[in-house]
Amino acid sequence: MNPADSSLIEMSVAGFLILSIFSFLYKDNPFYRLAEHIFAGLTAGYYVGLIYQTVIVQQLTIPIYREGKLELIFPALLGILMFTRFFDRFSYLSRISLAFVMGNTAGIFLIQQLHGLVLPQTQATIINPLAGSWLLGAVPGGMIIIAGVITTLIYFYFSKEHKGVLGKTARVGMVFIMISFGAHFGYTVMARLSLLIGQVKFVAFDWLPRLIGVN
Amino acid sequence: MHDLLSKRLPMMLAFFAGMVIIVAFFSGHPTLTNFRSNMQVWVSIIGGFTLLLGVVSITSVNYRRVRKLEKDWPYKLILLISLVVSGGFGIFQGTEAGTVYDWLFQNMSAPMMSSMFAMLAFFIASAAYRAFRARTVEATILLVVAMIVMLGRVPIGQVIYHRLPEITEWIMNYPNLAVQRGIIIGAALGAASMSIRIILGIERTYMGR
Amino acid sequence: MKKLLRFFTPLFLHPAMLCASAGGASWFRTDRINSLILLIIFAAAVLIYIRLAKTGRPLFIRKLSGLDAMDDAVGRATEMGKPVLFIPGIQEVSEIQTIAGLSILGRVASYTAEYEAGLLVTVQYPVVMAAAQEIVKDAYVNAGKRELYNDSMVQYVAGSQFALAAAVNGIMTRIRPAANIFMGAFYAESLLLAETGNLTGAIQISGTANPEQLPFFIAACDFTLMGEELYAASAYLSGEPKLLGSLKGQDLLKIIIIILILAAIVYLMIDWKALFILKILETS
Amino acid sequence: MNRYRIAEILTGIDRRIIYLSILLATIIPFLVGFPQPIYVSKESRDLYNWVENIRDGSTILLTFDYYPSTLAEVEPMSRAAIKHCWRKDMKLICMTTVPLGGPSITERVMNDMATNWAVEELGAKKIYGVDYINLGYKPDYKAVLMGMGTSFRDIYPTDFRSVPLDSFPITKNVDKYSDVNFLYIISDNGIVDEWVTIANRQFGIPLGAGVTAVMAPKFYSYLQSQQMVGLLGGMRGAAEYEKLIGSEGMATLFMGPQSLVHLMIIFFILLGNTAYFLGGRKV
Numbered sequence: 003m004n005p006a007d008s009s010l011i012e013m014s015v016a017g018f019l020i021l022s023i024f025s026f027l028y029k030d031n032p033f034y035r036l037a038e039h040i041f042a043g044l045t046a047g048y049y050v051g052l053i054y055q056t057v058i059v060q061q062l063t064i065p066i067y068r069e070g071k072l073e074l075i076f077p078a079l080l081g082i083l084m085f086t087r088f089f090d091r092f093s094y095l096s097r098i099s100l101a102f103v104m105g106n107t108a109g110i111f112l113i114q115q116l117h118g119l120v121l122p123q124t125q126a127t128i129i130n131p132l133a134g135s136w137l138l139g140a141v142p143g144g145m146i147i148i149a150g151v152i153t154t155l156i157y158f159y160f161s162k163e164h165k166g167v168l169g170k171t172a173r174v175g176m177v178f179i180m181i182s183f184g185a186h187f188g189y190t191v192m193a194r195l196s197l198l199i200g201q202v203k204f205v206a207f208d209w210l211p212r213l214i215g216v217n
Numbered sequence: 218m219h220d221l222l223s224k225r226l227p228m229m230l231a232f233f234a235g236m237v238i239i240v241a242f243f244s245g246h247p248t249l250t251n252f253r254s255n256m257q258v259w260v261s262i263i264g265g266f267t268l269l270l271g272v273v274s275i276t277s278v279n280y281r282r283v284r285k286l287e288k289d290w291p292y293k294l295i296l297l298i299s300l301v302v303s304g305g306f307g308i309f310q311g312t313e314a315g316t317v318y319d320w321l322f323q324n325m326s327a328p329m330m331s332s333m334f335a336m337l338a339f340f341i342a343s344a345a346y347r348a349f350r351a352r353t354v355e356a357t358i359l360l361v362v363a364m365i366v367m368l369g370r371v372p373i374g375q376v377i378y379h380r381l382p383e384i385t386e387w388i389m390n391y392p393n394l395a396v397q398r399g400i401i402i403g404a405a406l407g408a409a410s411m412s413i414r415i416i417l418g419i420e421r422t423y424m425g426r
Numbered sequence: 427m428k429k430l431l432r433f434f435t436p437l438f439l440h441p442a443m444l445c446a447s448a449g450g451a452s453w454f455r456t457d458r459i460n461s462l463i464l465l466i467i468f469a470a471a472v473l474i475y476i477r478l479a480k481t482g483r484p485l486f487i488r489k490l491s492g493l494d495a496m497d498d499a500v501g502r503a504t505e506m507g508k509p510v511l512f513i514p515g516i517q518e519v520s521e522i523q524t525i526a527g528l529s530i531l532g533r534v535a536s537y538t539a540e541y542e543a544g545l546l547v548t549v550q551y552p553v554v555m556a557a558a559q560e561i562v563k564d565a566y567v568n569a570g571k572r573e574l575y576n577d578s579m580v581q582y583v584a585g586s587q588f589a590l591a592a593a594v595n596g597i598m599t600r601i602r603p604a605a606n607i608f609m610g611a612f613y614a615e616s617l618l619l620a621e622t623g624n625l626t627g628a629i630q631i632s633g634t635a636n637p638e639q640l641p642f643f644i645a646a647c648d649f650t651l652m653g654e655e656l657y658a659a660s661a662y663l664s665g666e667p668k669l670l671g672s673l674k675g676q677d678l679l680k681i682i683i684i685i686l687i688l689a690a691i692v693y694l695m696i697d698w699k700a701l702f703i704l705k706i707l708e709t710s
Numbered sequence: 711m712n713r714y715r716i717a718e719i720l721t722g723i724d725r726r727i728i729y730l731s732i733l734l735a736t737i738i739p740f741l742v743g744f745p746q747p748i749y750v751s752k753e754s755r756d757l758y759n760w761v762e763n764i765r766d767g768s769t770i771l772l773t774f775d776y777y778p779s780t781l782a783e784v785e786p787m788s789r790a791a792i793k794h795c796w797r798k799d800m801k802l803i804c805m806t807t808v809p810l811g812g813p814s815i816t817e818r819v820m821n822d823m824a825t826n827w828a829v830e831e832l833g834a835k836k837i838y839g840v841d842y843i844n845l846g847y848k849p850d851y852k853a854v855l856m857g858m859g860t861s862f863r864d865i866y867p868t869d870f871r872s873v874p875l876d877s878f879p880i881t882k883n884v885d886k887y888s889d890v891n892f893l894y895i896i897s898d899n900g901i902v903d904e905w906v907t908i909a910n911r912q913f914g915i916p917l918g919a920g921v922t923a924v925m926a927p928k929f930y931s932y933l934q935s936q937q938m939v940g941l942l943g944g945m946r947g948a949a950e951y952e953k954l955i956g957s958e959g960m961a962t963l964f965m966g967p968q969s970l971v972h973l974m975i976i977f978f979i980l981l982g983n984t985a986y987f988l989g990g991r992k993v
Contacts, residue, residue, distance in 0.1 A: 012320075012324045015324050019329050019332070020331075024332060035292055038586060039295050039299070043296035043299025043303070044326045047299060047300040047302065047303025047305075048303055048318075048321075048322060049269065049271070049272050049809065050307060051308060051318050053269055053849070054307060055308075056846055056870075057849060060872055065867050077258070077259035081263045084263070084270060085266070088274075100424060101228065102230040103267070104231055104415055104423055105415065106852075107850075107853075108411075108415040110856050110908070111411075112409050112412035112465070114903075114908060116409055117709055117907070118906065118908070118910075118937075119402065120679075122709050122937055123401055123405075125707035126936070128704060131695075132695075143391045146391040146392055146395060147395045147934070149395070151395045151398050152688070154396050155684055158654045158655070159680055160487045160488055160658045161486060161488070161674060180359045183396075184359040184365075185363070185388055186638065186640070187359060188363040189923040190641065190924050191363070191975055192923045193780075193923035193944050193945075194334065194337040196944060197331060197780060200331065200781065201782070202967075203740065238856070242458070243455060243462055246453050254857045254861055256853075257865065260853035261848050263850075264849030268849055314814075319814055322778075326778065326810075326811065327781065330810075331780075333779060334780065336588070338732065342728050342729065342731075342974065342978060344618075344642070344646065345978040346982040347621055347721070347982060349983075350983055356645050359641060368972065370923075371946070372965050373969035382749035386752065389927065390934070394930040394933075394934055400653060402683065403653070406680065407654060407672075409468060410672040411522070413472055419476065419668050423520055
């Protein structure tokens with residue numbers, strides 16, 4: 003939202019809905035439920051408008067009429083076939099389109115994972131363990147990376163009981179994993195708080211002052 | 218016939234589509250990559266219709282509730298009205314900036330969606346107090362690192378101890394990186410094996426069987 | 427029709443032309459041969475293990491500590507006379523994590539049937555509800571405790587993510603389950619569920635493959651199955667060949683990768699000019 | 711009063727008191743101001759330098775891959791990125807892979823920057839179709855990313871306003887990844903993985919990303935493997951970028967409250983654990 007551009011009415015609509023959502027913090031109440039249902043309705047409506055314009059108009063009507071790409075009628079039919087799942091008797095027909103999409107997705111996915119992740123990530127781990135950052139003393143960064151990757155992989159290795167050397171390695175992996183999850187935790191907290199700050203700023207410093215005429 | 222349409226044809230299509238991608242990738246010949254590109258247009262169009270499935274089911278569920286005047290029906294009615302208004306303007310007036318559709322989104326949907334997630338900040342605060350306990354060695358390491366990172370990534374951390382940002386950066390770039398990489402490789406293998414099963418028709422859970 | 431033919435021609439042409447010009451640069455990208463080799467090795471590993479699992483060959487998978495904890499939790503619930511609460515995530519049944527969660531539910535249900543402890547399952551989608559009822563019923567029938575089962579053990583809590591969390595929190599504070607088990611796809615509500623569960627003093631066991639939620643579960647629950655462990659647990663419990671086989675195939679690849687990394691590093695340390703090793707893995 | 715009693719009192723604090731203290735912690739720094747020295751991390755600087763070294767007037771693919779739920783975190787990144795690119799007179803091809811809100815957010819941010827910021831800072835409006843374009847959304851992001859490798863026009867026959875791409879100067883000679891110089895991803899979800907593994911790995915286009923803090927830890931792995939040239943993590947990353955381009959905006963302003971609420975959360979974790987240990991490690 004860019005408050006400078008919005009009228010007071012627009013801001014008030016937004017502000018009222020924001021407060022209605024936040025009222026859930028006190029407890030479940032009619033305002034929250036109202037906002038929740040408006041939201042669900044608008045979301046579904048958003049999809050309707052979006053799909054109509056971007057798919058029906060832009061991907062089907064325009065190419066078919068202007069460029070004569072008649073073959074595009076087939077994906078449209080396959081798309082409509084998806085709706086057979088609402089009719090028990092014919093629902094099996096939706097599998098045809100679904101399988102086509104899933105096959106395509108699986109093909110892309112497979113290449114993505116092996117070519118785009120496994121190979122380059124493995125390659126990037128082959129580094130000189132003695133080079134790299136000596137920051138924080140003692141152990142160079144390269145060694146940390148190699149040890150961390152390998153022990154994590156071992157932790158998620160399920161074909162052997164975690165005993166003996168394997169168990170010790172997995173234990174080290176566990177420590178590494180917890181460090182990383184700690185970082186994740188800190189980052190997630192940071193993210194949620196940022197969003198709150200954004201909303202609070204809008205309500206308390208953009209909308210309310212204008213509503214009561216201070217600004 | 219039923220067996221052909223419900224089982225064999227879908228499996229053949231999944232195999233065909235998956236193989237097109239794989240073969241085009243390893244070949245790189247323009248004929249194949251163009252064919253692959255055309256196929257993506259098809260998939261994208263089908264994908265559009267799939268998004269509408271959810272809309273159809275939400276409409277029918279709520280319509281039934283309103284018609285039977287079930288508990289809370291006024292809310293469901295409001296839901297349906299919001300849907301029709303937003304969708305109707307989107308179809309007849311368009312979706313670009315300046316339309317009613319856009320107005321509804323910018324001033325109603327967007328602030329509400331932002332608030333849903335902003336609410337989590339309060340929940341995190343309350344959980345921080347009640348649930349995040351150093352009950353095991355693992356949880357202790359996690360919490361200590363989390364606190365270092367939380368301080369290291371805001372300006373005040375730098376004021377408290379000037380090397381905190383560097384320490385945080387080190388944690389992110391070495392131990393964190395290593396673990397994320399291990400997880401990425403493991404998850405990639407899992408996803409790849411799933412993809413192989415789908416292409417070969419071993420995995421058919423997505424078809425609802 | 428002509429257009430349609432043009433669309434499909436490459437398919438029919440392709441195998442013949444590939445053979446005709448095998449080795450020609452235009453029909454095969456030699457720079458991607460490393461990916462092809464990886465793909466072949468991996469596909470072979472997965473398929474062979476699935477075949478082995480189908481023939482009934484026992485494939486070993488280590489037992490995960492979270493699973494033992496689940497047995498203890500049910501035992502404790504029996505002693506306390508309080509039920510066990512189970513949530514198979516908040517996703518549809520098409521999500522793999524939900525499927526994994528449901529197969530773990532089968533195990534939990536057979537324990538609660540055996541020990542005659544109470545069981546309560548809350549779900550967000552009708553299809554998941556039907557599946558969960560089926561699974562729980564099966565478990566009770568197999569344990570010879572058909573009379574203890576009823577459909578209301580699985581409750582359908584509709585609505586949005588936060589509405590579900592609010593409803594489940596209500597259930598938790600009212601009936602105070604002895605154990606809460608969260609297995610499946612969880613999102614932002616993980617925090618709310620785990621916090622309330624913690625407050626009611628339940629033993630909490632969780633598992634999800636959504637990495638951003640894992641830290642919250644780890645901090646607030648007694649045991650957590652992290653990422654792949656969730657899938658491993660479901661393969662272990664369901665014993666389905668395709669899951670077991672895939673897991674073993676993935677494990678084999680992990681070992682190959684570890685060995686490759688270590689060997690390459692050692693070789694590079696001996697001879698720093700041997701950078702061709704990195705070239706072999708170069709992707710384009 | 712024994713320690714169990716203290717623990718009991720501490721655990722009995724109502725959650726609404728906690729909510730209120732968090733609310734105050736977000737408001738107060740806005741009123742009183744807060745120290746904010748910003749330390750610029752290497753990953754942000756790398757991204758900045760990479761963009762800085764691209765030839766002026768190049769074409770950049772800029773994505774708006776985020777939902778309205780994370781606007782506060784990522785919109786400052788989009789704005790900072792646009793400022794940086796337009797100062798170098800770059801052409802921006804904008805798109806989104808997010809159905810719910812993506813195209814509308816793109817419209818709003820781009821139009822606002824083109825008409826308001828560009829006039830103030832650069833002295834002239836940026837023109838739609840010449841300096842920037844909004845391609846909008848198309849379903850099935852995997853298919854979209856893959857298809858765009860061969861032809862943008864196959865996937866996007868028109869822009870978001872249903873006008874054919876050929877009628878715009880900006881897209882006249884641009885039809886695949888290799889026609890653009892850089893891929894600037896601003897995202898709040900896992901789509902970054904797809905950009906990395908499809909656009910970068912299979913089609914060789916260099917890429918940098920601004921992501922929410924929730925996603926950021928994962929992507930450090932792509933930095934070291936050089937699958938990504940730089941990374942902005944969350945509001946903090948946005949603030950760093952604002953500092954680098956010398957234009958302090960929303961993100962920098964928000965660093966004050968961010969500092970104070972972090973302190974609050976840490977305080978609560980410590981207090982909760984004190985109660986836990988005083989109470990004999992029982993809940």
